[in-house]
Amino acid sequence: MAVGTYYSTDMIKLKALSTLPDDTFSKKDCNDELKVLHKKLFELQNVFYADSRFALLIIFQGLDTSGKDGTIRHVMSCMNPMGVQVKAFKEPTTEERTHDFLWRIFPHFPAKGIIEVFNRSYYEDILVPSIEESLSQERIHHRCTLISRLEEHFESDKTLVLKFFLHVSQAEQEKRIQERLTQPHKRWKYSKEDETVAERWNKYVKVYDMIVNECSSPAWNIIPSDKRWYRNFAVAKILTEHLEALHLHYPASVKSK
Secondary structure, eight states, rough: OOOEEEEETTTOOOOGSOOOOOTTOOOHHHHHHHHHHHHHHHHHHHHHHOOSOEEEEEEESTTTOOOHHHHHHHTTTOOOOTTTTEEEESSHHHHTSSTTTTTTTTGGOOOOOOEEEEOTTHHHHHHHHHHHOOOOOOHHHHHHHHHHHHHHHHHHHHHHEEEEEEOOOOHHHHHHHHHHOOHHHTTOOOTTHHHOOOOOOHHHHHHHHHHHHOSSSEEEEEEOOOOOHHHHHHHHHHHHHHHTTTTOOOOOOOOOO
16 A cells, blocks of 8 residues: 655645545555555564664654654554654753753763654754744744754764644644543643744744755655554655665574574
């Protein structure tokens, strides 16, 4: 089943891209194939760990309620936690603010054989200052350049970078914010700021336009995310194909003398 996903290889406008899957995809088919992909990912992650030629950094970005937490849970839970680490980046602490914006990220870069998942990332340090207008455009573009150079360095050192933008519509975002008010297991996530985020959907998307176009190497996988079942399937499919393309193998056994 081919994934109907957009890649940021050309200049794009997120508002022009659908947040819904193509009609050829059904919830049942995607859920069924996700189970198959889980089995493949379990084996691929084991051999990735044993092979140890590569490290993999997976980055999830998206508007609030786009499903970063849910995607990580539904896609990565099939893997061995010995070889997978997840780091969620919140608002910088007082200490972190006294350093360069990349300082807090460095301790979490993956070692060879490890898959590191960033729930939000250094891209928040472009997004938030752009929304709040706390940095000049010159400083913002400088940060984009630094990040692009960092990711280029990673790739040259066999630390692969796989980036996902979970693309959710304004209407779906507003619906999910309301779910936080009405569903007990989601209510803890709600804050008054959620209302402001929904009102500023256009502004957030405009900043993400800049991010996916200026920091486009490696390219972003832009995932239509209004349907959770498709979002989870698409991310799992892309990750599986990415790992399969590495032609991983287990090391030869060492014979005892």
